[in-house]
Amino acid sequence: MTETDEQVALAVQGGAANRFGELVERYEAKLLRYARKFLLDPEDAQDIVQDTFIKAYENLQSFDTSRRFSPWIYRIAHNEFVNALKKKESRRTVFTIDFDTLFPYLQAVDTADSVALERDTRETLEKHLDKLDAKYREPLILYYLESMDYREIADILHIPVSTVGVRLARARAMLQKQAKGQNIYE
């Protein structure tokens, strides 16, 4: 029987450092996909994901093995990716004061899209993702490509669950506008 990520992490914490490679293998493809879609730069993606794994290794003792490993490593990846974007876009601030996280929103329900709607959204997303701001790109990637729920996304981005819903709704609307050839920031 395959060991869970958490069991492998526990073994690494206990001294089996070589087993960290198993975790790398399990998350390599997922984090590379996340990096390529989020950073929009396939060349940098590999290096940044490598740095993510190194950072994860350094901080592995802080991981609580009674919780899920996946949001933990995605959180590290998120931080690395945001830092990379900040370096790259030094003249533009990637995330400043985020008014989306200030107030409560009613739109917090994790609504399962219909299969057709989800397929359409995925198709539009593949075509137009690069037109969106990083702030809206990221929840879309995590929700549609990494199949995470609102709470997991909230834990990775450290934002309220209701804000995840709001950003996804806005991002979908932007994608639809983009698909129709309209300016998404009007």
Next chain:
Amino acid sequence: MSEDFRDKVMAMIEKKGVAMRPRWHFILLSALAAAGILILVIALLYVISLAFFFLREGGAWYAPSFGGRGWFVLLHSAPLLLLILVAIFALILEILVRKYSFAYRAPLTMSLGGILVVVFLGGFVLAQTSFHRRMEFEAHHGYLPPPMGFWYGSMFRPPHPPDMRRGVIVMEEPGRFVIIGPDGEGTSTVILTPKTRLPYGEDFAPGDMVIVIGDADGTDTIRAFGVRTIEERMEIQ
């Protein structure tokens, strides 16, 4: 590809001599964060209760029972410096707790609002005890070390509104009475008119501690807009 990548990461860890940070490092960081949070909560409770204490001691706390003008007196007497400290401490506390899921999962206004509600309630309760009165007494007699005594100096005290008096009745006549300040400093003659608001009745007697707001004519006479007793009684010095 997968094995290549895995080997590359593992080789890099080895080559760079990357070591796992020990568990105690994270425990220490968590303990420091927890200590920081605890210190800030205590500081907030202290400062807020001190603000309530100053408002009660100055009498402005009781002024809203006279209506709009009373509320104005209360706002005018707000200990601004203490409130600025509260805002700064609350923001730092919010930054410290933001890394915990209970905080980041809630909108900023709600988690910050929650912090403020809790510390204001706690501060209000603390202000009901004799803690600050004892501390103030000790500070005035030089029994407290300077950093603590400093809080009870004039710097943090709210301004005393010119149209408010607080004191003990020392003499009463129909339509007027004389009060003496709580520290025995100065007397004021309070004139009651048919328009004077008396939210707690008009049975005043010598020895009662009262709050008066009204129009002072530049002398020690004040034409009362409102008068009320406060529960606190004080020995006439």
